[in-house]
Amino acid sequence: MARSWLEYRSPAWVQWCPGCGNYGILTAAFKAFAELDLDPAKTVVVSGIGCSSRIPYYINVTGVHTIHGRPIPVATGIKLANPHLTVLVMSGDGDLLGIGAAHFVALGRRNADITVVMHDNAVYGLTKGQAGPTLPAWVQTKALRAPNIQDALNPLLLAIASGYTFVARAYAYHVDKLKDIIKEAIKHRGAAFIDVLQPCPTYNNVMTQQWYEQRIYYIDEQEPDYDATIKSPEERSEKVARAIAKAMEWGDRIPLGIIYRDLTKEPFDARIEKIMPGYLEHPPATRPVHYEGKPLVDPFKVFTDRVVQA
C-alpha cells in the first residue's frame, strides 16, 4: 500500500449531519482508493446535486461537481476524452434515478468503464426530505406531508436491464465490506453500479440504521454457492435470471454483495477503438489538433466526396 487512506482526505469541512450514511461511503472510498493506490490526478470523482454530491470536495482526488442529474454524461465525456483515467460517479438516488434516470440507463447501454456509487437514502435531503425514487409507496416519513403515492423502483433490476456489467449492493455503515465492493467495481472493465443503502437520520425515520441492520445479509456469507458471474455468452440467460431473482429480494431480507457480473461484454472504449482505430493510443483529450497553430487537415484532401473538378 503506497498511500495512507488519510492522504485521500481533503482539508474541506464535511457538512453532512451527524449519523449520515455518507460518512461511511466517504471512508470506504478513501480506503478503496488507498488500497488500489490511485493517482489523485488521474482519478476523477464526478457528482451531481444533493447532500452526497458534495463528496468531490471531501476526497483529495480530481473532482467535478456538476448539476442535478447529470454526473453520468459529464463523467462519460471525461472517460470518452481520456479512457486512461479512473472515473467514478458518486451521487444520490434522486440524482441518478429521478432526474438523471435516462443517463443511468444510457451508461449501462454503453458499458463505459465507469463506477457508479449510488448513495441511496430514499429521500431528497437538501430540499427537506421529499420522497426519493427508492422510497416505497405508502411510506410516510416525518418529513412528508402525505404518504408517498409513487412506487419505488428497483435500482438493481434497472441496472441489469440497462446493461451494467457489474451490479452490487452495499451498506454505508459496513465500511470494510463496502470498500471491498468499491475496489471490485473500479477494477471491473465496464459500467459498474453499487447501490449503497444509506440511512438518512434527519429525514428518513422509517428506513433507519436499525431497520436496515435487521434485514441486510451478505450473499457471500449465507449463500457461498451463489454465482452470477457471466464468463461466456451461453451462461447469460441462466445467470441473468438468477441475478434478477436475487435483485428482487426486498423486505424482511435484503441481500448485499455482488449481485451480477458480466465479463463477456466489451466496454465503450473498446467499441470506439473498433470503429475508430487509434482511439486508445491517441484519445480525444491528448491527440494533436494542430502543428504550431496550423491545422492538420486539408479539407480538399479529406472530404473528397464533395470535391468537383470543374
Added chain:
Amino acid sequence: MPENMERERRCATCRWWRPHFHYPIVGYCTLWGKITSEDDSCDRWEPLKVKEGRFYWCNSCRRRVSWEEALEYLKRGEALYESAYVDPDVREEIVGASE
C-alpha cells in the same frame, strides 16, 4: 392515376402489380419481375382479391388501408393494390437521411 381508369385487363388493375409509390404511372410486376407501365398488359392478368386480415395500398388516397376499408374502396372504384413499390435506394433520396 388517371381518374377514368377502367377495370380492364391491364397492369393497373392486376393483382400482381405494385404501383410505384412516387410515380404510379409505372410499377413493378411481381410476376415478371420488371418495371411496366400502368397500361401494359399480359395474359397472366388477375383481379385483386381482398383477403381478411390483410392491409392494402390505396393509390388514390395514398395510404395503407385495412381489408375492411379495402372492400369499401373497391366498390367506390379506388385503385387498390397489395402494396406499393418503393425504390430500393429511396433512403438516399431523403434529405436528412442522406450520407
Added chain:
Amino acid sequence: MVDLALLIGGPQGGGIESAGQIGVRALVMKGYDIFGVREYHSNIIGAHSYFNIRIRDTVARSPRLPVDAVVALDAESVFTHMDDVREGGIFVYDTSTLKTRVDRIAPMPGPLKERVKAKLSQHGLGDTVADAVKYLESRGAKLLGIDLKAAIKEVAEKSGRSVVSVARAANVVGLSAALAFLGVEKEYVHRAIEAYFAGKTRVIEPNKIAADIAYDYVEESYGLGNLPDGPHKGKVRMVASGNDVVAMGKVVGGLTVQTYYPITPAADEALYMEGHRLVEVREELAEKVGLEKLGVAVIQTEDEISAINMAIGAALAGARSATTTSGPGFALMNEAISMAYIMEAPVVITIWQRAGPSTGMATRTGQQDLLHAMFAGHGDAVKIVVASGDHEEAFYDAIKALNWAEKFQIPVVHLVDKTLAASTKSLDRFDLDSITIDRGKLSYEWSGGEYLRYKLTEDGISPRVPVGFAKQLNSSLEHTEYGYAIEDPEVRNAMVEKRLKKLDAIERGIPEDERVKVYGSSDADITIISWGTVKGPVLDAMEKLEDEGIKVRYVHIKTFIPFPVRTIDEAFKSASRVAVVDYNMLAQTSLAIRMFTGHKAPHVIQKFTGRALQEQEIVRAVKEILENNVERVVVSDGA
C-alpha cells in the same frame, strides 16, 4: 452576364435529391457558381419538396423567383409551381398526369388546393393538370411535356435491369430536359452522374440513359440551348451543404469530440462528420506530429441534455469539444450552458435554427433563436454568440468558435439555420494559411505546486490543465480558486469580478471587424442591418437595386456577444434610412440592436413562412420602404 435559376419539384424521396445534386455538379463542371436551396416537409416520403438552384457567372448566393426552368413531374408539383416560372422560361411536366384533378392529390395541403382552383377559375379554367398547362401557356411559359411512362420503360429496357430506381430515372429525365434547354451540354450531365454516383456502376448507366432520352426530347422540340462555359471552368472546387461545411470546419479546426442527439436540421452535420471520423493528416505535417490519421469521436447520446454535458466533460478532460442541435435541443441544454460558464469549460454549441415555436415547422427555416441563444443559461451566465451568413463564413466560424471557446474558456454558440443546413454551394479552396488554431492557456503539464483551476489572473482567464493532468476541482457551485464550494461574500465578489474581467478580455480579444461586416457605402439610400443567411439575398438585391439607381448598404452582424456596438451606432447615425431584416415574429434582431445601442429600427422586413429568403423579396421590400415609407414589410415568397 449569366444569371439563371432552376427549380425541380416532386414528392419527398422521389429522386429530387440526386437530380438536384447531379444538376448542381453539372453546372459547376460547366464553370458556374451555384447556390441550391432545398425546401421539404417534415416527412419521410411522399410530401412535396423541391430544389431551387441559382446559377451565376459571378457568385450565386440566394434563391430567386421566378425561375428560368421548372421541372414538375408529378401533378402536385405542376399545381404548386405554376406561378414560379418566368415568361419565356421552360416548364417540364409529365403528359400522363394531364387529366389529374387538384382534389385527387392526397398529400397536397387543402388551402393550397383552394388557392390553385381559385387562380385557375379566375382564368376560366378547370382544375386539372391540363388546365394548369393552359394557364402556364397563357403566362408565356414554354411547355415541355414528357411521356414519363415511356421514358422510364425505355430506361429500364435499355439498361437491361429488372429493377431500377424509377424515381431517379424520372428526375434525371426531367432535370436533363431543363439543362438541355438552358444549354448545358450532355457530357456535363454524364460526368456529373458519374461523379455523384462514384463507384456505383449499376446506378450510373440507367441514369445516363435517362439523360440521353431527355436530350433527344429537347433537341426534337425546342432545340438544345446554348450556354457559354462559366468562368470557374478548370478549377478544383467543392459542392457542399452548410451541414457539411460546419462539419469540415470543426474537423479542420481540430475538433476531437462531437456529441449530438438526432434533430433536424442538425443531424446531417454529425452524420457527415461520423462518415469522416478518421481523417488523413496533411502530408507535410504527418511526420511532424507523428500521426497519419486523426480520429474524431462522434457520439450519439440519449438526449440533448446528455449531449451538452458529455461535451463539457470531454472539454474538461482536454478534448476540443462541440455539440450540434436545433432550437428545441438547445432549450434542453440551458442548465448545462450555465454550468459550462461557471466551470469555465470550453465548449461549442452549434444551433441549426428551424421554425418554431415549439416543434413548429421542423424542416423550415428562420432566425427565431437569436434571443434564446443570447440569453440561454440561468444566473448571469454568459457565452459568445457568433452567427454565419454563408457556407464560407460557416467553415471559418466553426474554427473560430473552437478557438474562442478555448481561448476564453467559455461556451460559444454558433448560430446557423436550416437554409444554410440544406443549401448546396459551390466553393473554392479554403485558405488554410489564414487559419490559426488557438488553444489559449492550455497546458498538459503542471509543476507549480497545487493547481488552482480558478486562479485569479489579470485577464480573468486561468491557466488550464485538463482533468487527468493535475489534481483539481471543477465546480458548478461558486468556488474558491482551487474549486472548493464557498459562499463567502468576498470570495464570491472576487470570482464574479474574475468572470467580468474575462468578458473584458473577450471585448478586447474580438475586434470590431470580426463582429460585423459592412458592404456598400454610407451614402446609400438605405442601410439594411441583419445577420445569418439574410446576407445572400440582401447582397444579391443590392446589385439589382443598384441597376435601378437605388444604393444599398448592408451591415452584416457576425457576433451578437460581443456586440458590434460602434458599427451599429455609426450605421444608425450616418444612414438616411435604416431597415432591419428580421426572420422572426418578435423582430429579435431589432430588439438586440436596441438593447445594445439604444437605436430603434424605423423599418423592419420580416418573414415567417419558414422558406428561404429570396432576392426579389428584398428588392420589393426596399422599394416599398423607400417609396411608401412603410414601417413593417412582411414577405412570404416560395411554396
